[in-house]
Amino acid sequence: MTLPETLQPLHGLFMISAFILGTALGSFCNVCACRWPAGESVVAPRSRCPKCLNSIAWYDNIPLISWLVLGAKCRHCKTPISAQYPLVEGLTGLLFLAVYWRFGLVIATPVYMLFCAALVIVTAQDLADWTIxxxxxxxxxxxxxxxxxxxxxxxxxxxxxxxxxxxxxxxxxxxxxxxxxxxxxxxxxxxxxxxxxxxxxxxxxxxxxxxxxxxxxxxxxxxxxxxxxxxxxxxxxxxxxxxxxxxxxxxxxxxxxxxxxxxxxxxxxxxxxxxxxxxxxxxxxxxxxxxxxxxxxxxxxxxxxxxxxxxxxxxxxx
Ligand SMILES: [Zn+2]
Structure with missing residues (x-):
């Protein structure tokens, strides 16, 4: 992909932004893949620990980072948190980065970022629930x-x-x-x-x-x-x-x-x-x-x- 010359210095910033955006959307992909098979809303309620039912605070819900900081355990009851969460977040982040790197600043980039996110949800749900x-x-x-x-x-x-x-x-x-x-x-x-x-x-x-x-x-x-x-x-x-x-x-x-x-x-x-x-x-x-x-x-x-x-x-x- 080619970037206009005036925007070249921002290339690195765009790459980092694409990755962070991808991890954030990957977090939402996890919610969809977990809740859709059960027929639940993906908007409400807030994310909770399935064991102790405590709401997950925003600072415990930061893609990739929170899982590492918490040592893959719930802050309250220490129930292990599946590696699926950071894996999906990291994968979506990398895919967003790759889409930007491949296509650049064109209308196709946000389109294919969402297309990739949709395919990540499909993959996660099909592996876990055998449904698409x-x-x-x-x-x-x-x-x-x-x-x-x-x-x-x-x-x-x-x-x-x-x-x-x-x-x-x-x-x-x-x-x-x-x-x-x-x-x-x-x-x-x-x-x-x-x-x-x-x-x-x-x-x-x-x-x-x-x-x-x-x-x-x-x-x-x-x-x-x-x-x-x-x-x-x-x-x-x-x-x-x-x-x-x-x-x-x-x-x-x-x-x-x-x-x-x-x-x-x-x-x-x-x-x-x-x-x-x-x-x-x-x-x-x-x-x-x-x-x-x-x-x-x-x-x-x-x-x-x-x-x-x-x-x-x-x-x-x-
Ligand atoms: Zn808990």
Whole structure:
């Protein structure tokens, strides 16, 4: 990214501000991921210790710092505080910093900061509760399409990945369509539990923000990372001598279906925990979307240069 010359001296300040803003929003991401599954408001009441119910004072609620100062324990009852809180705060801070560093001072920067924060909430909630919040995906789909209209009006100067509303609509339809079809095939043809509509809505939202190429890119990255992690977990538990389920796929790491095949029913609770059969797919989609957001066009370009095809013949997102 390039910063206007007059603003160059403020570059460091902007970076620090982006990080601090990210940690503050990360703190809110934690609240959303913890309260939405229980159907609670994210505005009221104030944060309390779940054990002693004491309200958490503002000075005990400073992102990252309070957790360290308190030694990861409640000030009053010394109940341990999960490392999820500082992890989510730190991750969101780093993502905000990375978005500013990548995109600079353009309209796309606050947009993609919020997009990343939304994906952090999705990841945290899917890992903890195995659900993907409709609070994110329902407004996210029309919002992504509306932003493409902004990109269309503003042009390339907006920094937005999608500057064509039809690209956003195609991305949403493609993302939702692929996973919906996959879910129906799994349920009706293979007679197995499907992947769930949370993932369908999530990839539709990602498609609305990243366009049809971003949808495919996200799906490919998510499937590859998901397969690698799945295989690593299987090997890890085999090494530990834990008995594993019979039909865990260990071949063909590049197939999307692997994530679904790993959901073969019905594993015991132990297998669910140890084998990762029900490992949620949402975090992989979120990771895929974030990787594509930052370096997607570069990945596509280098892919076509590797297979020796002039990239000017490929329609690339800006
Ligand atoms: Zn307490």
């Amino acid at each position: 919040p409709n609070e994110i995906t329902f407004p996210g789909i029309p919002l992504g399409i509306a932003l493409a209209l902004v990109g269309m009006a503003w042009g390339a100067g907006s920094g937005l990945r999608v500057t064509d509303v039809f690209d956003a609509i195609a991305g949403a339809a493609l993302g939702g369509g692929i996973l919906f079809a996959l879910d129906r095939v799994t349920v009706f043809v293979l007679k197995k539990p499907g992947m769930g509509f949370g993932d369908v809505k999530l990839l539709a939202m990602i498609g609305a923000f990243l366009g049809w190429q971003g949808t495919l890119g996200t799906l490919v990255i998510a499937s590859m990372v998901g397969s690698i992690v799945g295989i690593a977990l299987i090997l890890y538990f085999r090494y530990l001598g834990v008995p594993e389920a019979t039909d865990a796929p260990t071949d063909n790491p590049e197939q999307t279906e692997d994530a679904e095949n790993q959901q073969d029913a019905p594993p015991s609770d132990e297998e669910i925990t140890l084998e990762g059969h029900y490992l949620p797919f949402g975090p992989y989609l979120a990771l895929g979307a974030i990787i594509y957001l930052f370096i997607g066009p570069e990945i596509i370009e280098s892919y076509f240069s590797i297979i020796d095809m002039p990239s000017e013949h490929i329609i690339l997102v800006e």
